Amino acid sequence: xxxxxxxxxxxxxxxxEALGLIWHTADGRPYWDEGxxxxxxxxxxxxxEGATAELYRLFLEAGQAILDKGLLGRFxxxxxxxxxxxxxxxxxxxxxxxxxxxxxxxxxxxPKLFEFNCDTPTALLEAAVVQWDWKxxxxxxxxxxxxxxxxxxxxxxxxxxxxEDCVHFAHIADEAGEDTVTVAYMRDLAERAGLETVxxxxxxxxxxxxxxxxxxxxxxxxxxxxxxxEWLVNEAFGRNAVATMEETAWIEPIWKMMWSNKAVLPLxxxxxxxxxxxxPASHAPxxxxxxxxxxxxxxxxxxxxxxxxxxxxxxxxxxxEEGFIYxxxxxxxxxxxxxxxxxxxxxDGEPAGMGIREDGPITGNAARFVPHVIQG
Numbered sequence: 001x002x003x004x005x006x007x008x009x010x011x012x013x014x015x016x017e018a019l020g021l022i023w024h025t026a027d028g029r030p031y032w033d034e035g036x037x038x039x040x041x042x043x044x045x046x047x048x049e050g051a052t053a054e055l056y057r058l059f060l061e062a063g064q065a066i067l068d069k070g071l072l073g074r075f076x077x078x079x080x081x082x083x084x085x086x087x088x089x090x091x092x093x094x095x096x097x098x099x100x101x102x103x104x105x106x107x108x109x110x111p112k113l114f115e116f117n118c119d120t121p122t123a124l125l126e127a128a129v130v131q132w133d134w135k136x137x138x139x140x141x142x143x144x145x146x147x148x149x150x151x152x153x154x155x156x157x158x159x160x161x162x163x164e165d166c167v168h169f170a171h172i173a174d175e176a177g178e179d180t181v182t183v184a185y186m187r188d189l190a191e192r193a194g195l196e197t198v199x200x201x202x203x204x205x206x207x208x209x210x211x212x213x214x215x216x217x218x219x220x221x222x223x224x225x226x227x228x229x230e231w232l233v234n235e236a237f238g239r240n241a242v243a244t245m246e247e248t249a250w251i252e253p254i255w256k257m258m259w260s261n262k263a264v265l266p267l268x269x270x271x272x273x274x275x276x277x278x279x280p281a282s283h284a285p286x287x288x289x290x291x292x293x294x295x296x297x298x299x300x301x302x303x304x305x306x307x308x309x310x311x312x313x314x315x316x317x318x319x320x321e322e323g324f325i326y327x328x329x330x331x332x333x334x335x336x337x338x339x340x341x342x343x344x345x346x347x348d349g350e351p352a353g354m355g356i357r358e359d360g361p362i363t364g365n366a367a368r369f370v371p372h373v374i375q376g
Contacts, residue, residue: 001107002039002375003334009034009137020185021130023177026366032126033368034134038340038356039375044107045145051111051277052344052351055101058275059116059259062268063089066258075263076295076322081233081254084242089255094162094222096155096251096347099259100355102363103342104330110276111342112330113268115293119252119260120226122178123343123369125185127355128152131371143374146353148345152186155348156193162249166196167222168214173201179226186224202227207237212248224251228260230296262295262325280328289329294319300364305329313361336360340370 008030009015016024016032024032040048066072067089072082099118103111128148135144169187171179187197198214205220206213212220225232232238233254241250258264265281272278280286285306292304294317301317307329332339341363343355359367 001041001044001105001333003338003340004037004039006035006037006138009134015133015137016130019130019133020125020181020188023181029366029368031368032130033358033370034138036338036358036368036370038370038372040107040145040372041376042374044105045374048103048105048111048342048344048354049145049351051103052101052346053349055113055116055277055344056346056349056351058268058272058278059264062264062271063255063258065271066264066267071267072258074267075258075261077230077257077261078233078238080239081242081257084245085255085257088245088253093245093249093253094159094251095253096152096159097349098152098155098252098345098347098352101344101346103344104279104332105340105342106333111344112279113265113277114279114327114330114341115262115265116259117343119256120228121345122182122226123355123357124148124182126369127343127345127353129185131355131369134371135373139373144353144372145374148347148353151347151350151352153189153192156189156195158348160190160193160195163195163222165219165221166198167224167251168198168200168205168220169224170200170202170205171226172203183224183226186226190224205237207240211244212237212240220248222249222251228296228298229254229257230261233257262293262297263323265325265327279330282326283323284326286326286328290326291329292324292326294324295322300359300362300367303362305361315362315364332361334358339363341367 067086100121101116102114105111132146169183171183190197200214204215266283269281289307294302297319300315302319303315305313337360338358340356340358345352356370357367
């Protein structure tokens with residue numbers, strides 16, 4: 001695992017915009033950073049791929065245990081959602097079943113799980129398409145661990161017959177455009193699979209008394225939502241969404257609330273203590289150095305890194321009322337804001353590639369996405 005410094009391509013901004021990545025610069029700094037790349041050996045890639053498949057297996061077991069042992073209350077999930085989560089887990093409605101495991105990895109020891117972004121995962125277009133296009137131009141003779149685009153396209157084709165009507169693609173009007181980019185990419189994949197798609201903002205979804213409708217009063221029988229379930233179920237129409245799941249298929253399904261909630265991390269450690277791909281985690285502070293994380297935080301918000309009994313780094317935000325978990329500190333390789341976190345993707349149970357984000361000790365929304373190649 002080698003970090004390399006490169007010269008960005010001339011006109012790289014226009015090149016990534018042509019692929020749909022309009023959100024490539026933040027506060028005057030590149031978010032898409034092709035002035036850096038990481039080179040991995042095939043053995044290292046095999047280790048990351050194997051860890052991804054193994055972690056998915058652990059999450060399947062954890063999901064079943066949560067339901068069998070009645071642990072949803074530990075996750076702070078509203079009681080009225082519990083039956084729907086159980087039903088959707090058992091019925092397996094049409095879904096992409098995709099997500100991004102955030103991993104610590106230094107090439108010296110096994111990859112370690114930080115968390116699983118599987119409800120509304122972003123950094124998708126850049127991982128699936130943009131970094132591959134970069135590799136083809138800059139390093140055409142090298143390979144890349146990346147089957148994400150093909151696997152997502154195949155999964156959309158697989159579930160397309162489940163939808164007799166169109167699929168609506170919903171998200172918030174995010175100022176940065178990150179959500180817009182992700183949803184536009186997903187819409188393109190769905191249309192290539194033969195589906196009719198309709199874009200809509202979450203705020204514009206209506207309820208006619210019996211079903212969800214769009215701005216033209218068209219019924220919404222399938223909704224891809226880049227909007228967290230923990231937000232959705234606390235909206236005014238949250239109970240309507242839960243009550244009409246047999247009529248409206250939500251992608252991804254509500255059972256993802258179990259996996260995207262960081263309360264799953266202590267449970268995994270309870271079920272699989274000392275597993276090589278897990279870090280010790282608990283609902284109470286740990287001995288030694290640790291990271292304090294809210295159950296539902298996003299973009300690195302409200303996280304505290306504790307080392308030697310003192311706070312080494314901390315971020316603000318609006319999370320924390322839902323509770324915290326404590327996870328053993330993993331020392332990322334690199335220094336300063338050059339510390340990489342591996343985003344290992346999975347689609348329907350199959351490892352599908354990775355993306356890398358660089359930041360300081362806490363990976364936040366200012367992290368830079370850097371591409372990778374396989375050498376040798």
